[in-house]
Amino acid sequence: MPTALIADDEPNLAAELAERLTRFWPELTIVGMPRNGIEALAQINATQPDFAFLDIRMPGLDGLKVASLATDTRVIFVTAYDEYAVEAFDKSAVDYLLKPLSDERLLRCIARLQREAPAPAPVALPPASKDTGPIRWLTVGLGDTTHLIAVDEVAFFQATDKYTEVVVGDKRHLIRTPLKDLALRLDPERFVQVHRGVIVSLAAIDHVQRDLLGRLRIHLRNRTDTLPVSRAYTGLFKQM
CATH class of the missing domain: 2.40.50.1020 (LytTr DNA-binding domain)
Known part of the structure; x- marks a missing residue:
């Protein structure tokens, strides 16, 4: 199952994003919601989530610095500031979401993450049902x-x-x-x-x-x- 961390110094915004992610992507597990950059980096190192939704302006470490240190986690920035977009993608960000975030924009981001997420272990299709045979x-x-x-x-x-x-x-x-x-x-x-x-x-x-x-x-x-x-x-x- 894919996992994600949400880092935002506004707990209400983090909780809202977590609720929407859970509603639109039920398979996704939220493993942490830190409120500053230092806690975010510590939790990323501890839990190794597949994705990290990071605010940019946070106490301690900003989201850009966290992203530069979280090399094994795919980062999506969620921010009210559009001036950091170029630097964000220089940090290999998967997406850059501007607040207030619409459902349509979040769904497009989720679809992209789902397409690029690691697939489960099986390496071939299971046999078709013996009762009905392969669909023609x-x-x-x-x-x-x-x-x-x-x-x-x-x-x-x-x-x-x-x-x-x-x-x-x-x-x-x-x-x-x-x-x-x-x-x-x-x-x-x-x-x-x-x-x-x-x-x-x-x-x-x-x-x-x-x-x-x-x-x-x-x-x-x-x-x-x-x-x-x-x-x-x-x-x-x-x-x-």
Whole structure:
């Protein structure tokens, strides 16, 4: 389960952010809510959270200094001041959220964190249900029209804020079925999960490339899209 720390010298604002994060991302566990930079750094070192939501102007150490020392935790700044944005991204910030923070902006941030979060340990899709077999068709609604899509034609599935994006040819459709539920119904000999938020068709893969930092990305046949491979799934391409 992903974990996060919230550091803000205004306890009411920290509590509000914690409530909204819990509501929009139930799987996220809040491991601490320190009220100054020194406590924030100490708790980050002690708990090693996946994410730290940091105010910038805090007593003791400011959020920028905390971020520069918290090298193993991904930092999201939440501040009322926009003048620190360039320096924040120089500290490898994942996102920069301005107060007052709207639900829409927070949801976009959460979607990004979910896409980039480490995936769980399994390295392949579980077998499809023996009772029903792998799913072969999807129905996609657009206005008053319903389209029938053959699963074999799908290049990849990608989780979005509230839906799953189905990419077929030059078209992208949205369905309400969560990616984790689709994983149980797809044929594991045709589809493989390569990231917490991505399932790709093996037939659609052209090649897999490793960058200078050792990260893998999938290049697809006849498409410009590239797909990330998270560390938990690199074993699928261990021959590289």
